[in-house]
Amino acid sequence: MTADEMKKQAAWSALEYITTDGVVGVGTGSTVNHFIDALATIKGRIEGAVSSSNASTQRLKDYGIHVFDLNEVKEVAVYVDGADESNHNLQLVKGGGGALTREKIIAAVADKFVCIADATKLVDVLGKFPLPVEVIPMARSYVAREIVKLGGQPVYREGVITDNHNVILDVHGLDIMEPIKLEKKLNDIVGVVTNGLFAMRPADVLLLGTENGTQTVNPK
Ligand SMILES: O=C[C@H](O)[C@H](O)[C@H](O)COP(=O)(O)O
Incomplete structure (x- = not known):
């Protein structure tokens, strides 16, 4: 299985966490692009999205998903985003795609942060990824x-x-x-x-795409 197939698997598993009809927080990157594809299949069930980058905003709009300005929104129940690295406490390194600041803002607002990644992203010690x-x-x-x-x-x-x-x-x-x-x-x-460390506000759950399906990792 390729890394991209593992990303796709994790991304589609995140749909299970979209349980309300509210606004979904959407991150940035190749894993999130798969998530946006998945989200489009249930777009009638959600109110819209808030987005962490111009690239994600464009992809959401191409699917006809409404993108709110974060200032218009009081609550983001779930934020779904990828990572460059995660440790076992679900503290992350992010920003490989340069979207770290807006990502950190939406993560701060969100009630629940669901991180989606392929199996190579889980590490014991953060920092190998610059x-x-x-x-x-x-x-x-x-x-x-x-x-x-x-x-x-x-x-x-x-x-x-x-x-x-x-x-x-x-x-x-x-x-x-x-x-x-x-x-x-x-x-x-x-x-x-x-900076791209998400340690003060780590993810709440990590969905890891592996050879044997999506593994759900909770913080240690
Ligand atoms: O700025 C980019 C983001 O932090 C991404 O979540 C991170 O770089 C992971 O990207 P990808 O899903 O493409 O591996």
């Missing part, structure tokens, strides 16, 4: 120097501008033993919009 940090452009060099002081090796993601018109530094060489501490430390650097 940690994305969204930065205000004029602060890029300063933030990079501060990250070096924290022991990371930041690499500027050249040619990429986020939906919020900022830039991304991908931080290599981190063994993230204390994800909450690092999430806070990075966010404390002036010029950082946010």
Whole structure:
């Protein structure tokens, strides 16, 4: 089974969690694209979606699913999104596609965060996947120097501008033993919009696409 087939399997399993007729939070990425395809099959049952990126918004609209501005919405019962890595506490690294900030905002609003991923994403220690940090452009060099002081090796993601018109530094060489501490430390650097650690607000459940079907992983 390919990684994409495992992503698809996890994504379709997430439909089970769409139990209300409210607004569904929709993440970003190749796994979420499968979820949007799945969501389209039950679009008559939901009120609409809030979206974490221009790309997901476009895909939702192409299916005729209404996309609300988050400010119009009081409640998001379920948020479905992928991840670049998850540990066994369901603390995540996200932002490989550059959508981390809007993703973190919707995750904060949502009652339940359902993470969907292929089996390769579950790891013991976060950090092998370079940690994305969204930065205000004029602060890029300063933030990079501060990250070096924290022991990371930041690499500027050249040619990429986020939906919020900022830039991304991908931080290599981190063994993230204390994800909450690092999430806070990075966010404390002036010029950082946010970083791709979802540790203060981890996922509530991880649906992992494996060779033997979708495995449901609860936090340890
Ligand atoms: O910015 C992108 C998101 O955080 C994605 O959820 C993450 O990169 C995983 O993407 P994919 O589902 O394509 O592996």
